[in-house]
Amino acid sequence: MxxxxxxxxxxxxxxxxxxxxxxxxxxxxxxxxxxxxxxxxxxxxxxxxxQHNDQDVMFAQMMIPHHRQAVEMADLAATRAASPEVKQLAAEIKKAQDPEIKQMSAWLTGWGASVPSPGTGGMGHMGHGGMDGMMTDKEMKELEGAKGAAFDKAFLEMMIKHHEGAVAMARTEQASGRSPEAKKMAADIVASQSAEITKMQKLLKQ
Structure with missing residues (x-):
């Protein structure tokens, strides 16, 4: 048991x-x-x-001061230009580029990258390394001192150069960027500023 x-x-x-x-x-x-x-x-x-790469960051960090200078030039046209067409063009440039500055600043903040500080005089002190089309401090002072027809001519010539630089930078972003939003803005810049270049070239011939 x-x-x-x-x-x-x-x-x-x-x-x-x-x-x-x-x-x-x-x-x-x-x-x-x-x-x-x-x-x-x-x-x-x-x-x-x-969603982004170094090219996207560089595009935004360079295009922000580039746009700021264009807006600064456009502001001068409001009180110095003689041609209504030039004044209207300047207003359109400011209307388009102000929101783009804010958008690119928001991207950089979201990416953890630094946003270029304003009030740098168009970054002329940087020697324009890689900043295609940027006006020097001397050129900006000359534009500020011009009025009437002389201003119109100087503004158009400088803004054409400025736009050509922006288009070149935007094409680089289209080719090498990764952010879909940044590449779309680059495409918009190429289209809109190329059209404005053509318009300014016609105004110079009038």
């Missing part, structure tokens, strides 16, 4: 040990499943980073 009870106790002990083993496995799985959370988060971070 005692022997039979002993034999019955063996499988009972085995079952008890198996149950303990199962609990231990669950505990082991807990930390492992916890470690899997950061791994699942990393692809989303990588995907966010993949």
């Amino acid at each position: 005692k022997r039979a009870l002993a034999l019955l106790a063996v499988p009972a002990l085995a079952i008890s040990l198996a149950a303990c083993g199962d609990n231990g496995s669950d505990d082991a799985k807990g930390p492992m499943s916890g470690h899997s959370m950061p791994a699942s988060a990393s692809p989303s971070n990588g995907g966010s980073q993949a």
